[in-house]
Amino acid sequence: MFKISIVEDDPNISKSIVQFIKMQDEFRFVQSYESVEGFLNSTDNIPDVLLLDIELPGMSGLEGAFYIKQKHPLTEILMLTVYEDKDRIFTALQAGASGYLLKNTALPKLKSAILEVLAGGAPMSPIIAKKVVAYFNKGANKPVSANEERLTAREQEVALQLIDGNTYKQIAYYLHISPDTVRQHIKNIYRKMQINSRVQLIREFNRNN
Numbered sequence: 001m002f003k004i005s006i007v008e009d010d011p012n013i014s015k016s017i018v019q020f021i022k023m024q025d026e027f028r029f030v031q032s033y034e035s036v037e038g039f040l041n042s043t044d045n046i047p048d049v050l051l052l053d054i055e056l057p058g059m060s061g062l063e064g065a066f067y068i069k070q071k072h073p074l075t076e077i078l079m080l081t082v083y084e085d086k087d088r089i090f091t092a093l094q095a096g097a098s099g100y101l102l103k104n105t106a107l108p109k110l111k112s113a114i115l116e117v118l119a120g121g122a123p124m125s126p127i128i129a130k131k132v133v134a135y136f137n138k139g140a141n142k143p144v145s146a147n148e149e150r151l152t153a154r155e156q157e158v159a160l161q162l163i164d165g166n167t168y169k170q171i172a173y174y175l176h177i178s179p180d181t182v183r184q185h186i187k188n189i190y191r192k193m194q195i196n197s198r199v200q201l202i203r204e205f206n207r208n209n
Contacts, residue, residue: 001028002118005047007064008080009034009056013103017051017080020107026115036064046072049114052097054081054088062091069096076117080105086131090202093164099123120174122164151192158185162198163205 004027008014014032021029030047033039036059039050050068054061065077077097081088089100098117101110102125113123151159154175161171168186172179190196193204 002026002049002114003028003030003045003047004049004051004114005030005032005039005044006051006080007033007036007039007056007061008051008053010053017107017110020110024111026111035059036061036068040064040067040071047075049076049078049117051080051114052077054079054083054092062088062095065092065095065097078113078117078123080110084125084127084131089128089131090163090205094202096165098164100128101125102127120166120170122161122166122174151189155185155189155192158182159189159201162186162189163202 004021006014006017006021008017018029018032021027031042031044033042035057036052052061052065052068056064059067061079061081065079068075068077076099078099078101079092079097080101080103082103084102092100099113099122101113101123105113105125116123157175158171161174166174168179168182171177171182175182189201193201195201195204
């Protein structure tokens with residue numbers, strides 16, 4: 001069974017999610033915490049997936065995600081928050097979060113998201129995914145000049161995986177393609193966007209979205 005923990009300071013939300021997790025055959029609930037500091041100082045079993053709120057007493061979930069990944073690099077962090085602005089989304093992803101869900105996510109969909117992140121995916125609430133996709137489609141209604149090329153659907157998928165912080169091998173696994181194909185897609189992405197690094201890709205997303 002996969003080990004699950006949660007950092008959430010709202011007792012009602014925490015209780016509801018904990019009760020649901022305990023009912024699932026695939027999961028073993030480890031512990032709930034009210035703060036990032038509480039989790040980092042804990043001697044409990046290290047979870048496979050940590051559900052992490054953003055607005056917390058003490059250290060925020062955005063700052064905490066970085067320190068949690070430094071201490072527990074194998075723990076997948078799934079943000080669970082009410083915030084849907086692009087700044088928080090990409091701060092979380094850059095800090096090491098593997099997914100970003102809103103708190104109005106139905107519990108069965110939360111379970112699916114946890115299983116997805118365990119399989120190497122990067123689950124996002126629909127409205128969050130739309131914000132990401134909107135960046136790549138920002139010029140869809142404009143004529144394309146001779147020296148401007150749009151990303152293909154597959155290149156968009158690869159770009160999203162890059163932004164999420166996944167490695168070439170992880171992208172290949174998740175999209176069911178070879179690492180060499182991933183490299184070629186990334187080469188095309190960088191050429192079309194006139195950039196040469198993942199950092200520039202994230203900056204371009206933030207600037208244009």
